[in-house]
Amino acid sequence: MLPEGNEMYSSTYEAKKAFKAMGSGYTKIHACANNCILYRNEYTDMAACPTCGNDIDVFLAPFIDDLQLLFDIGVETYDAYAQEQFKLCAVVLWTINDYPALGTLSGCPYNGFKGCVVCGKETHCIRLPESNKQSYAGHRRFLPKEIKLDELDKLQEELCVTLCLLEKHFPPSFFDVMIHLTVHLTREVKLCGPIFFRWMYRFERFMKVIKGHVRNKNRPEGCIAEKNVAEETIEFFSEFLKKMDTVGIPPDNHNTCGIQIGVDSSSITDGTPLSAAKSVEVSTKLFNKAHFFVLQNTSEVLPYIKRHIDFLQHQHPTKRKAQLEQEHSNTFGHWLRKEVERELGGCRESITETMRWISHGPNKNIIKYDVYAINGYTFRTKAREGKVYQNSGVSVVATDTHISKEVVTYAKNTYYGVLQEIWVLDYHFKRIPIFMCDWVDNRNGVKRDKLGYTLVDLKRLGHKGDPFILASQAQ
Secondary structure (H helix, E strand, C coil): CCCCCCCCCCCHHHHHHHHHHHCCCCCCCCECCCCCCECCHHHCCCCCCCCCCCCHHHHHHHHHHHHHHHHHCCEEEEECCCCEEEEECCCCCCCCCCHHHHHHHHCCCCCHHHCCCCCHHHCCCEEECCCCEEECCCHHHHCCCCCCCCHHHHHHHHHHHHHHHHHHHCCHHHCCHHHHHHHHHHHHHHHHCCHHHCCCHHHHHHHHHHHCCCCCCCCHHHHHHHHHHHHHHHHHHHHHHHHCCCCCCCCCCCCCCCCCCCCCCCCECCCEECCCCEEEECCHHHHHHHHHHHHHCCHHHHHHHHHHHHHHHHHCCCCCHHHHHHHHHHHHHHHHHHHHHHHHHHCHHHCCHHHHHHHHCCCCEEEEECEEEECCEEEECHHHCCCCCCCCEEEEEEEEEEECCCCEEEEEEEEEEEEEEEEEEECCCCEEEEEEEEEECHHHHEEECCCCCEEECCCCEECCCCCEEEHHHCC
């Protein structure tokens, strides 16, 4: 199964040794049995605690040292996307923790007669002798003295009224400190913004993952540390092995330069076809539209576009801009071919290979595919869709040309459509994939709802004169 010279480890011990060699590792720090000191820095060589007490804050000391390093100096870090080193710095803006941890970190009581960290000494709490519990009732005092139009003040008033109604129907034992804390939610919103940015719920969910790392309940910290080292090592190897041929693992179909299906896919510029190729002939009008679109999106052709428009303006000085644009789209391909042939007759070195072939035009036989992978997506034509796969939807951000009787205007818009055909134009030196789509009319078929979602009516079509986009532009 493995390539020659590679052997599987014979024991778990040897595998763990390899993991430790490749992983980031961690440092073991011993603590006093009563949580009063950590045996680090000046206490490293001590065998007994100099002053026994009980202070959980000592466990934050290594974390504070790391934060101080990140704030004052920073650490050299590798950016995998930019493939360069940079200095990583950090600052603590706030902490997110549950309510008991809030009391521990802030030094405030979080239970008992002063169990509300907001109310403090003004906390309204009574002891229930029969149940030995604290009851935090008396929420009528939070009702505002005057009526305000602000939404938060309205919400605060409704919240207080709700708590007062609950006090009428529920026994005092129901009102623990967590019920009482709801009366301060609007205050938190005013001070810090939306509460969901600061609540513990997502971290508490992640605690389930961390607890799953523990296999020996007598040593939970060690289990968590070892599992993290193993995960980091596996992640490193998975990134390292992406560029290697793997045994028993299927290739990634979204890899735009990976597998190639069909004899005609070897020189395609972008993406990978995932279906059989079909060579067909199309109408001359549609063929010219596709060729003109490729010319418009080729950087080396842009100077020729400007020259052709200037030529048309000189030839037809009385025509309007809209008419000149229409004439340009109809005659540019033929004009470009003659212009490049004329320049080749004078100085061949001044014309690039791209201009020589692209001005000549593509092969009359169009290569068609039904499935194509590009930009991390697998696109299928509408005809290829089934009950399982329905990914013929396409969106593109493009510069729109509006031609009226008087002027030509340009605007950048997002268009939505349905993929009808996938073409590959063969320009001899390279093959360029394009998508032919039915586009939705942006004025009547696209709108936003109250929640900000874009709603597209695929039955309201428009822009029928410009059906093509480059496959690399599709989203």
